[in-house]
Amino acid sequence: MIGEEEEEDARIPISQRPEWADVRPVPQDDGPNPVVPIAYTDEFSETMDYFRAVYLADERSPRALQLTKEAIFLNSGNYTVWQFRRLILEALNADLCAELNFVNQIARENSKNYQIWHHRRWVAEKLGSEVASKELEFTKEIFSQDAKNYHAWSHRQWVLQALGGWEDELAFCDELLEDDIFNNSAWNQRYFVVTRSPLLGGLDAMRDSEVAYAVKAILAKPENESPWRYLRGLYKNDIKSLVNDPRVASVCLDVLTDKRNLVHALNMLLDLLCNDYQPSNEMKDAVDGVAPESNPPGTNLVERVCSVLIMVDPIRANYWEWRKSTVCVQD
């Protein structure tokens, strides 16, 4: 566990530190035959024994604060230590900007730890909108290591809604998607911004440019699940609206003509066909171009689309069979 610079020097056992001479440490009570008994290192044991002492005495002092820091470095998942630290911070009216810096140290090594993120939110909430950009910057750093970190995204959404900072958010999504067009978290965030940002016009105002954006992403990587879902989301899953936007059928046609990475395009085509989309001859030819030759004569377009899906996505054969059984018949 990485600690601060002091820890690079030999650690002085707490029992040998003069400022702790008046405290009797309290050992872990696992009961006589612990259910899931755990072996401890000496350093861990000693630190937690002293923590238990101050916790039980409810001592909210500077030395207790320092002790919680040591305990956290040893085990950042211990939520009781974090909570007691918050009580001490409040009692001492401590410098919360410094606290954010402490969390920085811990968070980078433990970016999936619920306690750290919750603590960070507690601190940021107290500091208010002045730390909005700092918090956004912090999540950005985490994303540079793991662009899909669920905690970081949750924190970022909270920051935007509670503290502000929407100005560059759409551009930020652009950046991340440029790095990795498959980043589903970034697509989700894009939807979040488009629908909730007080600075943009809302979904209706943004729809046109966002459809263009999604289409471009699809053409780049047709096997990418995210922009297909995003496209549906822009029209709130109302397939008839998707039928009415010629760009949707058009992108399906482009993908089918290319004959590669067909699944999502065929799936979308299937939905369109069931909602009064009238396929062009070009579209019918494109389907024929990828359909198995084994298709019996007289099968309609919908059935042909389904048989291709079963062929190219066999792991979901049951799903495509079900789609086949429930779609309306059209030619």
Added chain:
Amino acid sequence: MGELKVEKHVEYILTVEKKKDDFESVVMEHLRLNGAYWGLTTLDILGKLEAVDKEEVVSWIMQCQHESGGFGGNIGHDAHVLYTLSAIQVLALFDKIDVLDVEKVANYIASLQNEDGSFSGDIWGEIDTRFSYIAICSLALLHHLDKINVERAVEYIVSCKNLDGGFGCTPGAESHAGQIFCCVGALAITGSLHHVDKDLLGWWLCERQVKSGGLNGRPEKLPDVCYSWWVLSSLIMIDRVHWIDKGKLVNFILDCQDKQNGGISDRPDDAVDVFHTYFGVAGLSLLEYPGLKAIDPAYALPVDVINRIFIGK
């Protein structure tokens, strides 16, 4: 075709505590109650719960209870709903829920509901649909859903529904299989599954299956055995489990076993842990792997335990 090494896994769970100076064990201290739930439920599914001393476990659990009525992750820890649910679940395994002051525990949980129907995890106020599930599951097991505003709770969960049919931790958050399990489970328990677009969500869930047969939790992420539970139980609750390739998933889970030392890991050849061992075995139970006790997908407890609680002995 692999097979489930039942004896090895039982041994693994029973002897996991004997590892000396194991850093992983040390950092699990504060969530030992969760660990007990994962380990003991696995033993029960494997038909080996009697290998554990019931009285000792119950006695230790009760020492984890806080004066607020909630449970901490271990003796001397603060109360949180995460550990409260595990406590109730483990007591349920042993048919010992009656040792609880049910009113007290139920009141603790109910006190954490917020105005908008959401639930906090504890007095510090973190909100997450995980806690909605925990509260609803706990109170249902205690026969005290009447203590919360169920309608509001459902409303909040529905507000976390996304256009892909999935659910996130808070409104607008990305759909994630773990959060989906929590939301669908909570809706199932409260009889509110009509809020779920089962075809749309079923499609999103079956898209989690990757070529290796394993399941991921979000698009373009790696498969992980724990999603064998989150995704699978969700699919079962919305009656769409036939949309995945079950055989391939069984093989994936079996490949994640450590056949020498027991235990199951997140994906093949990684280190094992109790968490993934539980989810792997529970997933296999949902897939009706032979020789395993059936597990309830909403309550995450063996079906006979649930029947005992809701139908009687």
